[in-house]
Amino acid sequence: MIDVALSPGVAFIILFIFGVLWIFAGYYLGRKNKTLDDHMLAGRNVGLAFASATAMATWVTSNTTMTAPQLTYQLGVWGMIGYSLGAIGLLLFAPLAGRIKALLPHGFTSGDFIRERYGVMAWRIFLIISMCYAMGWLISLGMAGGILVNALSGLNYHLGMSVIMFVCVSYTLLGGLRAVIATDFVQTIIILLGVITIAFLVIDNIGFETLHENLQQEHPMLLSLVFPAAIMFLFNNLFFGVGEIFHSNVWWSRAFAFRVNTGTKAYLIGGLLWLPIPVVAGFIALAAPSMGLIVPSADMVGPMVAGQILGTTGAVIVFIVIFSALASSLDSLLAATSDLITQDLYRGHINKGASDDHCYKVSKYIILGLGLLTWLLCLPRITTLASLLYFTGAFVASAIWPIVFGLYYRWTSGIAASLAMLAGTVIGLVAYFQIGFYVAALVSSAVSLVVIVVVSYFSKTNFSFERLSEDKGVSS
Numbered sequence: 001m002i003d004v005a006l007s008p009g010v011a012f013i014i015l016f017i018f019g020v021l022w023i024f025a026g027y028y029l030g031r032k033n034k035t036l037d038d039h040m041l042a043g044r045n046v047g048l049a050f051a052s053a054t055a056m057a058t059w060v061t062s063n064t065t066m067t068a069p070q071l072t073y074q075l076g077v078w079g080m081i082g083y084s085l086g087a088i089g090l091l092l093f094a095p096l097a098g099r100i101k102a103l104l105p106h107g108f109t110s111g112d113f114i115r116e117r118y119g120v121m122a123w124r125i126f127l128i129i130s131m132c133y134a135m136g137w138l139i140s141l142g143m144a145g146g147i148l149v150n151a152l153s154g155l156n157y158h159l160g161m162s163v164i165m166f167v168c169v170s171y172t173l174l175g176g177l178r179a180v181i182a183t184d185f186v187q188t189i190i191i192l193l194g195v196i197t198i199a200f201l202v203i204d205n206i207g208f209e210t211l212h213e214n215l216q217q218e219h220p221m222l223l224s225l226v227f228p229a230a231i232m233f234l235f236n237n238l239f240f241g242v243g244e245i246f247h248s249n250v251w252w253s254r255a256f257a258f259r260v261n262t263g264t265k266a267y268l269i270g271g272l273l274w275l276p277i278p279v280v281a282g283f284i285a286l287a288a289p290s291m292g293l294i295v296p297s298a299d300m301v302g303p304m305v306a307g308q309i310l311g312t313t314g315a316v317i318v319f320i321v322i323f324s325a326l327a328s329s330l331d332s333l334l335a336a337t338s339d340l341i342t343q344d345l346y347r348g349h350i351n352k353g354a355s356d357d358h359c360y361k362v363s364k365y366i367i368l369g370l371g372l373l374t375w376l377l378c379l380p381r382i383t384t385l386a387s388l389l390y391f392t393g394a395f396v397a398s399a400i401w402p403i404v405f406g407l408y409y410r411w412t413s414g415i416a417a418s419l420a421m422l423a424g425t426v427i428g429l430v431a432y433f434q435i436g437f438y439v440a441a442l443v444s445s446a447v448s449l450v451v452i453v454v455v456s457y458f459s460k461t462n463f464s465f466e467r468l469s470e471d472k473g474v475s476s
Contacts, residue, residue, distance in 0.1 A: 006152045006153040006312060006315045006316065006319060007153065008153050008154060008155045010153070010312075010316070011149055011152060011153030011155055011160075011319065012153075012155070014316070014319055014320060014323070015149070015160075015163050015164070015167075015323070018167075018320070018323060018324075018327075019163065019166075019167040022167055022168075022170075022171045022183055022327060023167060023170045023171045023174070025171060025175065025179055025182060025183055026170065026171025026172065026173070026174035026175035026179040026183075027171075027174045027175065028175075029175040029178045029179040029182050030174040030175035030176060030178070030179055032178060033175070033176050033178060035356060035357075035360065036356040036357070036359055036360045036363075037356075038176065038178065039176035039177065039178075039360055039363060040108060040176065040177060040253065040335075040339045040342075040343075040363070041108070041177055041253060041256050041257040042176070042177045042178040042181055042257045043178070043257075044256060044257055044258075044259075045257075045259055046181055046254075046257045046258045046259060046262070047259060047262065048259075048262050048265055048266055048269075049185070050181050050182070050184075050185050051181075051254070051258045051259075051262050051263070051265075051266035052265070052266045052269040052270050052273070053181075053184050053185040053188040053270075054180070054181040054184040054185070054188075054254060054270075054328075054332070055090060055251075055254065055266050055267050055269070055270030055271075056090075056188055056269070056270035056271075056273040056274050057184040057185075057187045057188040057191060057324075057325070057328035057329075058184060058250060058254075058328055058329055058332040059086065059089075059090060059245075059270065059271075059274050059329075060188075060191050060274060060277055060325045060328065060329070067083070067389060068080055068083045068084075068277075068278040068279075068281040068282040068285075069281055069282050069284060069285035069301050069305070070285070070301055071083055071282065072282035072283070072285040072286060073285040073286075073301045076286075079282060080278055080279050080281070080282025080283060080285075081279065082235075082236075082237045082238075083237060083278040083282060084275055084276070084277075084278040084279050085237055085238045085241060086237065086240075086241035086244075086274070086278065087241075087271045087272070087274050087275040088238055088241060088242060088271075089241035089242040089243075089244060089245035089246070089271075090245060090267050090268075090270050090271030090274060091267070091268060091271040091272075092242060092245075092246075093245045093246060093251060093267050094263070094264045094265075094266075094267035094268045094271070095264055096246070096255075096403075096404075096407060097251075097254075097255040097258070097263030097264055097266070097267050098261070098263050098264040099407050099408070100113070100252060100255040100256070100263070100407070101255055101256065101258065101260060101263055102469075103407070103465060103468045103469060104116075104256070104468050104469070105469060107252075107256050108253075108256065108339060108343045109249050109252060109253065109339055109340050109343045109344055110126075110130070110247060110248070110249045110252035110340070110403075111123060111126065111127055111130070111249070111340055111343065111344035111348070112343070112344075113252070113403075113406070113407075113468070114126040114402075114403075114406075114417075115344070115348070116467060116468055117406045117414075117463065117468065118402070118406065118412075118413075118414035118417045118418070119414040121414065121415075121418050122402070122414050122417045122418040122421070123344070123348075125418050125421050125422060126247070126399065126402075126421065127340070127344055127345065129247065129395045129396065129398065129399055129421060129425060130247060130248070130249065130340060131337075131340075131341075132392060132395050133244070133247070133248065133392045133395050133396050134248075134249075134333060134336075134337040134340070135373075135374070135377070136389065136391060136392040137329075137333055137389070137392065138330070138333055138334070138337070138370070138374040139374060139377050139378055140389050141326060141329055141330045141333065141374075142161050142164070142165055142330070142374050142375065142377075142378035143161065143378050143381060144322075144326055145160055145161045145163075145164030145165065145323075145326055145330075146158060146159075146160045146161030146162075146164075146378065146381070147160075147381075148160065148319065148322050148323065148326070149161075149163075149164075151304050152304075152315050152318065152319050153319075157381060158379065161375070161378050162375065164323070164326060164327070164330070165330075165371060165374065165375050165378070166371075167327070168326075168327055168330040168331050168334065168371075169334060169367060169368065169370075169371035171183065171331065172331045172334045172335050172367055173364055173367045173368065176335060177253065177257060177335050179331075180331045180332050180335050181254075181257070183327070183328070183331065184328045184331075184332070187324040187325070187327060187328040188273075188328070190320060190321065190324040191277070191321055191324050191325055191328075192273070194317050194318075194320060194321030194324070195277055195280050195281070195321060197317055198280065198284070198314065198317060198318060198321070201314055201317075235442055236390075236393065236437075236438045236439055236440065236441050236442040237438075237441070239393075239397050239400070239441040239442050239444075239445040240390065240393040240396065240397060240440075240441035242397075242400055242445075243393065243396035243397035243398070243399060243400045243441055243444075243445065244396050246396075246399065246400050246403045246404065247396050247399035247400070247403060248336065248396070249336040249337065249339060249340045250332050250333055250336040252336075253335070253336045253339055254266075284305050285301045285305060287305050334367055334370055334371065335367070337370055338363050338366045338367045338370060339363065341366050341370075342359050342362055342363040342366055343359070346359065346362055346366070347359055390432070390437035390438070390440060390441070391432060391437070391440070393428065393432070393437070393440040393441030393444065394424070394425050394427075394428025394429045394431070394432055394440040394441065394443070394444045395425050395428075395444075396441070397424060397428060397440075397441035397442070397444035397445040397448065398420060398421045398422075398423075398424025398425045398428060398444045398445070398447070398448040399421055399424075399448075400445055400448065400449075401420060401445070401448050401449045401452045401453075402416075402417035402420055402421060402448070402452060405417075405452060405456070410461070410462050410463045410464075410465070411456055411459075411460075411461055411462065411463075412452065412456050412461065412463070413455065413456050413459035413460075413461035414461075415455060415459060416451065416452045416453075416454075416455035416456040416459055416461075417452060419451050419452075419455055420447075420448040420449075420451040420452035420455070421448065423447050423448065423451045424444040424445065424447045424448030424451070425444060427443055427444065427447045428440045428441065428443050428444025428445075428447065431443040431444075
């Protein structure tokens with residue numbers, strides 16, 4: 001039996017209040033959406049404040065607030081430091097965002113770039129990678145919702161997961177990216193204030209010295225700086241985070257949606273705001289061993305420790321912060337994945353003559369379908385959040401170099417990009433199963449780099465970037 005800090009009634013009230021607020025916001029903001037550009041890209045006119053907030057809030061996922069404590073609980077200090085390196089992905093994507101906006105002023109998705117830059121074969125390989133990652137992330141977010149509710153209130157996992165999925169699907173469906181970005185702004189404020197409050201309360205209740213002494217006596221490896229698996233995880237997470245951001249349509253759609261000369265600043269600010277959050281979130285997990293806390297599953301350690309140490313008030317704060325982080329990512333991923341399916345799969349392969357108005361309607365059905373599919377796949381909770389998330393590392397890391405080289409260098413060829421993504425993914429998956437989750441992205445990225453450089457050297461391609469600015473999507 002799990003001791004819980006919140007009564008089921010309080011947890012349900014919080015879910016109900018925030019659910020109604022987000023759904024109303026989606027309805028209100030969605031009234032302004034008249035075109036496909038409005039729905040998918042918020043009219044391509046998002047300013048710096050909202051742009052910075054959505055970049056930061058989307059990256060503060062349930063994985064940040066729940067997986068960071070899990071990895072700290074398993075790998076110690078390097079776990080939370082390694083997870084914080086995910087900020088590097090946002091910071092490195094900052095100059096790419098400006099480049100993307102300049103090269104593809106009419107672009108909708110990351111798939112548009114891959115198709116026009118590398119050709120159909122690379123485009124289809126990239127779409128498979130993107131969809132595998134997107135579904136893995138969607139499932140992990142749905143699972144996190146159920147885990148959060150169960151860990152803090154004892155409410156059934158399936159009930160919590162279902163309610164949160166329903167709320168996020170509803171307001172994303174009603175408001176599109178405009179609603180996603182607006183709610184992200186509010187959620188950013190909640191997350192920042194909540195994380196600061198949690199850090200203060202944990203330090204005030206436990207103290208650094210007491211925590212350090214208990215860990216030194218009972219679990220010294222959690223403080224060790226020569227923990228081999230943790231060190232490998234640190235470097236692996238760096239490449240995983242970069243791969244997630246560089247390839248994902250979540251971040252490309254924002255680059256297209258931000259005003260000209262806004263994307264670079266927004267991603268820099270978002271990355272700097274995000275950097276300390278995994279450290280703070282992971283820190284509280286270090287208290288679990290000294291408390292003698294029985295943790296049924298490692299991905300429940302964060303909310304359980306917070307609830308035990310901070311009581312009902314702390315549990316309410318943690319609940320709201322993690323719910324906000326969860327919603328800010330789930331809505332973004334639903335919108336971006338729907339765009340990718342609508343633009344690259346439906347209009348790119350099924351109905352090539354589809355108009356923007358038709359695709360606008362189709363995209364809403366796709367959001368509903370994605371939500372239902374994710375809900376069904378979340379019903380059997382078959383693994384932990386970290387295991388599921390890092391399985392996708394082999395996929396996303398293989399796309400880092402094809403994207404970077406493709407944006408800046410003319411000599412990168414389509415066949416080289418295709419082989420790099422295939423080889424990186426396959427060998428990265430082998431490393432995942434044969435060595436461990438903490439090396440999959442690292443191996444995938446290294447293999448992809450070697451393949452794309454070697455094959456491009458022999459391909460002798462000289463791509464014209466001017467072609468990209470002329471592209472207006474698959475409907476042209």
